[in-house]
Amino acid sequence: MIPERYVNAATLLALVAIPLWALAADEPFTITLMTRAAIFAIAAVGLNIALGLGGLVSLGHAVFFGLGGYAMGILAHHAQTYTALSEWPVLIEGTKSMPVIWLAAVLVSSLAALVIGILSLRTAGVYFIMITLAFGQMFFFFAISWAEYGGEDGLSIYVRNSFPGLNTLDLIQFYGLCLGLLCVVLVFAWRLAGSPFGLALNAARQAPVRVETVGLDPVRLKLVAFVLSGAITGLAGALFADLNRFVSPTMFSWQTSGEIMIFVILGGVGRLFGPVVGALVFVALEHWLGGLSDFWHIWLGLLLLVIVLFGRGGLIGMICGREAVHD
């Protein structure tokens, strides 16, 4: 068994080395694939806070991914058509500035997570899964019917949004930006897991009755986790929209929720780098197997089956064994 930190370091190294190699070898598509993986990883790090720490099996994280995407799409759409988002009671104009878009994405998805969380945390288990799934479908059909922003066809954004000091149309610069955000989000998730809040949340997953008997509210702990989780996945959605320069209701689909969950399960639920490893492996399989056959999901399914049956800690669990005891 290899210590988890070596696997984490190797993953980080791959995230830096592969795109640099691709740059040198003039393989721009590899950089795009890596950007895709890094963005998926951010979304999955978000889900892992709810799923891994809080034990909340959310099949509705596409809501936050999609809201992040539409926050970007709507703001950029108004900026490129020179129309105001709203004129009354306050004038809100579109923007092409990434930091502003990210902030909007995080705010909107946190707010949605708060409302969805308050309603769905009244239930647990299968009912929680179904309620989050139902919210996902609600947003999906709303987006389809929202003709003002493209409806089923989605929104195209012609030029990638800007970030001060960077040329975001340059593939490697945009990748660096996404990798930077992934690192920020990973540091956040790592600190969170070890913090007093993380400790209480961890216990609320395993023994909610105990948490209640020491004077804490397990539901409130899980709600905060759900909001943080949704905010991070929302940020990933804004980046994903910027990568494709396109937003569509597909971002809200339940398949998107399922894929984000697959990243986490593939890599290792509750493991810091689980979502990152999962997203990298998923994108690699999607690329290679997808080139061989349109039905590559069959092989992905088989791989998931093997991992769930034989390695309960995902790929990281298979390589590193059980999580070490921290002290």
Place this chain on the structure above:
Amino acid sequence: MTDAVVQAPVPEIPVLETRGISKSFGALRASRNISIDLRPGEIHAVIGPNGAGKSTLIAQICGTLKPDAGSVHLLGQDVTDVPTRTRARAGLGRTFQISALAMEDTVLQNALLGVLGSSGKPWRFFGNALKDGALRARAEQALERVGLQDQARMRTAELSHGQRRQLEVAVALTLDPKALVMDEPMAGMGAEGSRTLTGFLDALRQEAPILLVEHDMDAVFSLADRISVLVYGEVIATGTVDEIRANAAVREAYLGDEA
């Protein structure tokens, strides 16, 4: 029963008290007009055959069940409508019959959870909980008191059954409890562990009075200042060890040949 008043300690304000609580599940009357109290410095044992309603009583005292009638008072305050967590913050410590601990976490992390709860401040998202000196010191102190200091870094799932019971007590102690409710703390413990815990609880009563639900009669008779006997949801007798041993109704209903 008539001379019980003479032997009882000077009446003080009870730390914990139920006033005529009743609870039914359909046709089953699990609690019938139960009034018991827990006074400072005492161990009050509740005994009764299986199905007598002991767990239902505890659930109502701790706030996981709401009585149909009657009230629960903690430190003189009516807490009948107050949720479990608020009672816990007010100083009501509890141990469970079946250990309710975070099994994947270490022993120290479980104790820390109690410290976080009693401080009411789990809302810190940065800074390592294990490296916070003040929190950790309180958690380690509680572990030391129950003799689990050497197991602090072990995963809770790796503890023996008896050690988990000790950890239950340690977590309750981190709350700086004003009253303790213990649901069969000796259950499944070996003779040795049972004796150690008996000695520990004996000393603990001065710090926090204990409402003890226990099947181990040796422990009950050696520890309890008072005993209440619960049969079919009803308290049929309350008194000192000797009174309960001598009580004919109790002998018939419960103790049988054991007494």
